[in-house]
Amino acid sequence: MVKRAIRVVVVGGGVGGLVSAIELARQGMHVVVLERAARVGGKMRQVHVGGREIDAGPTVMTMRWVFDATWDAAGASLDADLTLRRAHLLARHAWGSHQRLDLFADVDASAAAIADFAGKAEADGYRRFCAYAKDIYDAVREPFLRSQRPSLTSAMAAFGVLGLQGVMKIDGHRLLWNALTDFFKDPRLLQLFGRYATYCGSSPYLAPASLNVVAHVERDGVYLVEGGMYEVAKALVRLAERLGVTVRCGEHVHEIATSGGRVSGVKLGSGEMVHADVVVCNGDPAAMVEGFFGSHVKRSVSVSSPRSLSAMTWTFVAQPEGTYPLVRHNVFFSRDYAKEFRELFDQRVLPAEPTVYVCAQDRDDMGNAPSGPERFLVLVNAPSTGDRHRPLTSEIQQCETAAFSLMDRAGLVFPRFTVPPIVTTPIEFEKMFPATGGALYGPASHGMTSPFHRATSRTKIPGLYLAGGAAHPGAGVPMAALSGRLCAKAVHEDLASTNRLRETVMRGGI
Numbered sequence: 001m002v003k004r005a006i007r008v009v010v011v012g013g014g015v016g017g018l019v020s021a022i023e024l025a026r027q028g029m030h031v032v033v034l035e036r037a038a039r040v041g042g043k044m045r046q047v048h049v050g051g052r053e054i055d056a057g058p059t060v061m062t063m064r065w066v067f068d069a070t071w072d073a074a075g076a077s078l079d080a081d082l083t084l085r086r087a088h089l090l091a092r093h094a095w096g097s098h099q100r101l102d103l104f105a106d107v108d109a110s111a112a113a114i115a116d117f118a119g120k121a122e123a124d125g126y127r128r129f130c131a132y133a134k135d136i137y138d139a140v141r142e143p144f145l146r147s148q149r150p151s152l153t154s155a156m157a158a159f160g161v162l163g164l165q166g167v168m169k170i171d172g173h174r175l176l177w178n179a180l181t182d183f184f185k186d187p188r189l190l191q192l193f194g195r196y197a198t199y200c201g202s203s204p205y206l207a208p209a210s211l212n213v214v215a216h217v218e219r220d221g222v223y224l225v226e227g228g229m230y231e232v233a234k235a236l237v238r239l240a241e242r243l244g245v246t247v248r249c250g251e252h253v254h255e256i257a258t259s260g261g262r263v264s265g266v267k268l269g270s271g272e273m274v275h276a277d278v279v280v281c282n283g284d285p286a287a288m289v290e291g292f293f294g295s296h297v298k299r300s301v302s303v304s305s306p307r308s309l310s311a312m313t314w315t316f317v318a319q320p321e322g323t324y325p326l327v328r329h330n331v332f333f334s335r336d337y338a339k340e341f342r343e344l345f346d347q348r349v350l351p352a353e354p355t356v357y358v359c360a361q362d363r364d365d366m367g368n369a370p371s372g373p374e375r376f377l378v379l380v381n382a383p384s385t386g387d388r389h390r391p392l393t394s395e396i397q398q399c400e401t402a403a404f405s406l407m408d409r410a411g412l413v414f415p416r417f418t419v420p421p422i423v424t425t426p427i428e429f430e431k432m433f434p435a436t437g438g439a440l441y442g443p444a445s446h447g448m449t450s451p452f453h454r455a456t457s458r459t460k461i462p463g464l465y466l467a468g469g470a471a472h473p474g475a476g477v478p479m480a481a482l483s484g485r486l487c488a489k490a491v492h493e494d495l496a497s498t499n500r501l502r503e504t505v506m507r508g509g510i
């Protein structure tokens with residue numbers, strides 16, 4: 001008797017969805033990715049302005065080992081499919097017109113820059129901070145990043161004889177901002193290192209100190225992707241297709257169907273039914289809870305609150321003027337950081353003066369750029385209220401004026417645009433990623449135990465799984481990819497335990 005391959009539908013072609021598709025196809029399953037947008041990538045996306053493609057989503061690529069592992073496991077080489085170069089200068093930070101600080105991948109180079117900027121004591125604090133952040137990373141890598149459902153107990157068990165002492169290294173028992181004050185006195189450095197909480201869409205004043213790990217992740221390697229970040233999405237699709245995955249874009253999944261208590265497939269907006277033994281949902285789990293995938297699966301997951309941050313972005317082509325020496329990644333800090341986060345999380349309004357991130361996409365890390373107009377993404381944090389509150393044109397304009405004036409004061413001047421920028425608000429993000437209000441990172445990581453409350457790969461419905469940045473282990477491109485791997489591992493384990501898998505998968509499993 002010939003057994004048929006397990007049929008998998010992956011709903012959504014974001015990073016987590018594509019990685020889960022790759023891992024499952026590699027196990028011999030028959031995988032179809034159904035993506036509602038015209039192109040795959042999800043938040044990793046490009047927009048077209050003035051005849052040029054501009055990255056309008058992620059721009060900072062870290063943790064390349066996650067992608068190496070995906071390519072290696074598929075018997076391929078990441079370097080053959082993508083050209084990555086490690087950045088020396090991580091980012092340039094500015095406060096007003098004269099105060100600037102560069103951070104480097106090299107600790108000594110950053111410590112020297114900090115000593116010049118804020119004195120030797122702060123540079124010493126920085127060195128201690130680097131060792132501390134690395135300790136967190138070493139502590140979370142196994143028990144947290146690779147675990148299906150991390151808990152305090154499982155983390156303690158993973159530390160063996162170190163037990164509670166090991167868990168304390170994760171530093172989840174105090175707030176990120178408080179922990180930073182152990183290392184830095186200069187308010188600008190507190191602001192700079194506090195900003196890493198926003199990489200997970202969280203407030204530095206409410207996130208657990210464990211998120212200081214992000215500073216280590218960035219120092220450990222920021223990569224410039226030749227051709228832009230969207231090349232990562234394209235490379236994932238190429239790898240998936242080489243493994244036999246079918247990718248169908250422009251297919252809105254209207255309903256996740258069940259039969260006899262387990263998942264049976266999905267129904268498309270066109271009415272077509274696609275039958276499946278396994279469905280992986282790469283959409284935000286909040287969409288399931290809110291009924292966007294039909295009533296059968298509404299209670300299959302629970303999502304924690306509050307939502308993470310959304311963003312306002314401007315993508316445009318321009319020839320910058322002024323005295324500010326642009327590099328690839330630039331940050332212009334607001335004058336009152338605490339107020340900015342009260343506005344974002346308590347008042348849920350656009351900040352009166354937002355901190356601004358600028359990605360100069362044609363520059364390398366040292367600031368070298370080809371001549372002529374350049375491509376830019378400008379981003380400020382915004383509340384994730386895109387489903388409840390439509391910011392008035394005047395509010396958007398006020399935010400834009402504040403953001404561009406802040407850059408202006410720091411010496412970065414954008415002259416009149418010949419082609420208007422594409423402005424993306426939380427409303428557009430909500431439209432692209434339903435039930436999120438525009439939140440870009442799933443639930444915020446606020447509170448000491450928040451990392452343990454994220455949705456995990458498994459749902460309450462047999463055969464229905466989650467992959468993506470809103471699920472464990474968290475948001476960001478590499479974390480969404482890790483979630484895709486964890487999801488595939490859960491599918492494999494569950495199918496193997498019900499004995500359906502053994503005769504159909506390739507040897508080696510995951």
Ligand SMILES: Cc1cc2nc3c(=O)[nH]c(=O)nc-3n(C[C@H](O)[C@H](O)[C@H](O)COP(=O)(O)OP(=O)(O)OC[C@H]3O[C@@H](n4cnc5c(N)ncnc54)[C@H](O)[C@@H]3O)c2cc1C
Nearest residue numbers: 012014016036042043057058059060253283468469476477
């Ligand atoms: C502006 C911006 C800047 C960012 N900067 C960085 C950065 O510098 N570095 C970094 O690491 N991360 C960054 N991130 C975060 C990172 O992009 C995300 O965490 C990651 O890409 C999320 O991947 P995902 O797997 O959750 O899928 P998503 O990107 O959320 O994609 C989900 C997909 O599912 C599809 N879908 C949803 N519902 C349906 C349905 N019913 N039918 C069919 N398809 C459906 C959607 O269309 C979408 O394509 C940024 C994000 C944004 C928006």
